[in-house]
Each structure stands twice: as C-alpha cells, then as structure tokens.
Amino acid sequence: MTITPLMPVYPRSPVRPVRGEGAYLYGEQGEKYLDFASGIAVNLLGHGHPHLTKKIQDQAATLMHVSNMYGSPQGEHFAQRIVDNSFADTVFFTNSGAEAVECAIKTARRYQFANGHPERTKLISFSAAFHGRTLGTISATASEKMREGFEPLLPGFEVVEFDNLDAADAAVDETTAGFLVEPVQGEGGIRPASNAFMQGLRALCDANGLMLVLDEVQCGYGRTGTYFAYEQYDIEPDILAAAKGIGGGFPLGACLATEEAASGMVVGTHGSTYGGNPLAMAAGEAVLDVILEPGFFEHVREMGDRLRGALEQMLPNHDHLFEGVRGRGLMLGIKMKSDCKPFVLHLREKGLLTVAAADDVVRVLPPLNIEESHIAEFVEGLSAAARDYEAPEA
Ligand SMILES: *Cc1c(COP(=O)(O)O)cnc(C)c1O
Numbered sequence: 440m441t442i443t444p445l446m447p448v449y450p451r452s453p454v455r456p457v458r459g460e461g462a463y464l465y466g467e468q469g470e471k472y473l474d475f476a477s478g479i480a481v482n483l484l485g486h487g488h489p490h491l492t493k494k495i496q497d498q499a500a501t502l503m504h505v506s507n508m509y510g511s512p513q514g515e516h517f518a519q520r521i522v523d524n525s526f527a528d529t530v531f532f533t534n535s536g537a538e539a540v541e542c543a544i545k546t547a548r549r550y551q552f553a554n555g556h557p558e559r560t561k562l563i564s565f566s567a568a569f570h571g572r573t574l575g576t577i578s579a580t581a582s583e584k585m586r587e588g589f590e591p592l593l594p595g596f597e598v599v600e601f602d603n604l605d606a607a608d609a610a611v612d613e614t615t616a617g618f619l620v621e622p623v624q625g626e627g628g629i630r631p632a633s634n635a636f637m638q639g640l641r642a643l644c645d646a647n648g649l650m651l652v653l654d655e656v657q658c659g660y661g662r663t664g665t666y667f668a669y670e671q672y673d674i675e676p677d678i679l680a681a682a683k684g685i686g687g688g689f690p691l692g693a694c695l696a697t698e699e700a701a702s703g704m705v706v707g708t709h710g711s712t713y714g715g716n717p718l719a720m721a722a723g724e725a726v727l728d729v730i731l732e733p734g735f736f737e738h739v740r741e742m743g744d745r746l747r748g749a750l751e752q753m754l755p756n757h758d759h760l761f762e763g764v765r766g767r768g769l770m771l772g773i774k775m776k777s778d779c780k781p782f783v784l785h786l787r788e789k790g791l792l793t794v795a796a797a798d799d800v801v802r803v804l805p806p807l808n809i810e811e812s813h814i815a816e817f818v819e820g821l822s823a824a825a826r827d828y829e830a831p832e833a
Contacts, residue, residue, distance in 0.1 A: 454787055459486025462806050462813050464792065475805040475817055476792040480625065480657050480770070483684040484729055485806035491687050491725040498721030505717065507710060513720035520727055524666055526675035527695035531704070532715030532723075536656035536682030537571025539692035540619075542709060543680045544575055546696050547617045547650040548595075549703030550677075554648075556616075560594075562652065563610045564619040565601035567627030567797065570654055579619055602632050604639040611643060617650030617677070618643070622668040625657035628797030629765055629772025637672040644677070650700055652678040656692070657770070660684035661730045661807050664740035664768030671767070684807075689722030730807070739807050742814065743768040746803070749818040757825040769809075773801040781831050782824075789824045791817060 445451075454472065456464040462485050464472045477483070484491055498513075505511075518530040531546075533539045544562060551559035562579060570576040577585045578592040586592060595616075599606040607618065618640050624630040644651045653659075653676040658668040660681055669676055677700035682692030696704070713719070729735065747764055750773065754761040760782070762774040775782060776799070783795045794802040805813065 452787060454792070461485040461487070462809050470790070472790050472792050473813065473816055473820065474792045475803050476794045477804050477806050478688065479794055480662055480683045480804045482688050483661060483726060483807045484687050485808060488687065490729060491722065494721045494725035495689065495718065498718050503716065503718045504713065507714065511715060513717040514715040517720045517723050521693065521695065524731065525695060526697065527679065528698040529696055529701050531694040531709065532719065533692035533694065533711055534690045534713050535692050536680065537573045537576045538711065539656060539680035539682050539694045540570045540576050540654055541573055542694035543652045543678045544619065545709060546678050546694060546701055546704055547652050549708060550650055550700050551616045553703030558614055559616040561597060561614045562595065562616055562619045563597050563599060563607060566598060567601055567624055567630070568621055569626035570619065601627070601630065602636045604636050607640060608643060611647060611649070615647070615649055617652050619652045619654060621654045621658060622672060623658035623663060623767060623770060626796055628800040629770060629802055631767055634672055637674055641674040650677045652676065654680050656680055656682040661736060661739055662768055662770045664736055664743055666736065668767070685726065686719060686722040687726040689719060691719045691723055739768050742809055743771070745811060746814045747771060749814060753818055753822050756822070760825055760828065769805055769807055771803040772796065773803065775799045775801060777830055782828060785828050786821070786824050789820055791820045791824065
C-alpha cells in the first residue's frame, strides 16, 4: 500500500499548522508563520477571532443542525442582512463555493426555462477562470489540468477570452442563458476585469434577456475593499455566488439573486441537507457583525493601499525576479518573471505564507483585519527572501 490515507490530490507542504492566532499560524513544532494566504481568502478575520469563536461555540451548544424541512429563524435573519446590504432579494445557502456556483448556474438556466426560453441553457464563461471542482463548474472552465480524465463534461458552456467584450458579444446566440464571470480572477492570477468589460456584459444581458452571474467566491465579501466587488464597477448582477470569506473559516457559501432572476427557483427545485444550518448561520452572522462595523471596508482599502505601495517600492529592487503588483484591496498578486511556485516555497521556509496562482503570480491574501505592523513584517520578510533567493534552473 503506497497510497496515503488522505487521497493524494494535493501536493502537501511541510507546513503543518496546528494552531492559529490572529494573522499567525503555528506548526507542530511551534514554528511561526505570518499567514498572508488566509486559507486562500477564507480567514477574513484571521485565526481565533473572539467574536466568531464565541458565536460558533454558543450556537453549537444551543442547536447545531436541523433539516431545511423546518422553518429557519437563523437562516431568515442572516439572509435578510445580506439582502439589506446587497443587490439581492433572496439567498440560498450552501457548504462551499462550488455549490454556490452550481446553484447560480441552475438559477440562471431555470430563469430562462421559467420565462419561456427553455432553449437558453448556455453559460458563457472566460479563459483562466476558476469556478470550483464539481462536474458542472469544471465544465465552465477551459483548464486541461482540471478536466482531463473527467470527461464527458456537461454541455451548455462556452469559454471565451477574459476581458474581451467583442469575444463575449460574438458568443451570444439563441441558446445563451447568460455570462458567468469573476470580476477579479483569483486562481487565474489576480486579474481584475476592466470597467468597460463588466459594464459591457451588463449591457449585453439587458439587451438580450440574459443573466449576469458573478462568481465572487474569492473577490467578494470585503476582500477588494467593498462588501462585493461589483460595487466598484457601478453595475449590479442578477445572480452572485459567494463563499470563502463568508464564514470566516466555517464551511459556508451562498447564492444571491434578484427576485426576477430567482423566479424559476420554486419549492422542490433545489436543496441541500446541511446548507444554511444554524451553526453555519451563526458563523456567517458573526463575520458580518464585524465587517459591517463602520470603517471596516475603509480599513481594508487603506491596508490594501499601504501594502500595495510598499510592494511597489520594494519590488523594483529585485527586478530580475518581479514584474509588478496588481489587484484590488487586500487581493493582491505579485507577478514574477518566472515560475512562482519555488519562490512561494522559499517564502514558506522564511515563515511567510502566500499562495501561487496561474504559474507566475504570488497571491497575497492576508486577513482583512491586519494592521500596519503585519504589512511591514511581510514586506521586510519578502525583501529578505528575495535577496537570498536563487531561482532553480529552468
Ligand atoms: C475557491 C473558488 C471556488 C470554489 O470554492 P470551493 O469552496 O473550493 O468549492 C469557486 N470560484 C472561485 C472564484 C473560487 O476562488
């Protein structure tokens, strides 16, 4: 037997965290890491946040799970708060990002079906996108790595070039249900769409009766400095998938929709056993309590500007390694001149956690409640790591 008890689909790293405190993680031997990965944009409030921890503890002791067959005062309350703070009129809770995207895809198709267009089943998605690992969500991407060996995938998807409005326009035909797009691509390398592109997609949807479906699983929930990233594009979607930060580390996702867009989602059309159970709702409410405090998003923007500014100053000192920095708020990417993975490993050895994306982009995704001291520590560490880094021979 050589297979590991944990199915070996991840290249496990020597970092083996057993405890977390704020922006720091601690390994089995007490090694300390500055966590600017946040479980891939999940731990919005860092580790062990007292309000989040307390709410989860209290709810676990009160009522952890009941079936969605019953009324959910906890779900109603949390959904109402999301509705009050976003474009949405209604919310479906899931356990993960991929399930939130699945619900978004189903809602879009079902809208067309319920409104006299059962032939409109195709979602147009974009190059370098990431929407999750279910059969549906890998069908919406062009990535060979994610698709190979899992075919046949679902029909009803077409992938065109990201941020190219003409390509999106040209792909619309009588079978199109809508667009599925990340306003800021995460796994694809921290690439924000342009205003013209996002506003153009909105206009195409309005002109053709299509659904604009946003995947804000990574870029939403305060990460880019507003509750959702679409706010910065002066548009509103019809449907939106959220997850990652929404539970601050508790597995939770959500599919948000307008009343119109959800018009096909009637009793019996969708469901989830765990989705939105009282424990998950308590985690979600606790995160929302904190991020809706006055000044929180401002803090994210301010820290984002500072971090970006510090990186912009430091990176040119190592211009054989780095091309530059991009992104929004505290969703930043450092573009390297070669494969970033060995450098991300080198940073780990120095006690700095980041995430590789799209081969050559180091993702910097700190908790949203970091302070200036964390930024200084990160940038100093990064600079020192760059000084003694020797890129492996290509
Ligand atoms: C992480 C991610 C997903 C999938 O979320 P899971 O919780 O891993 O299923 C979907 N879309 C985007 C943009 C993501 O970053």
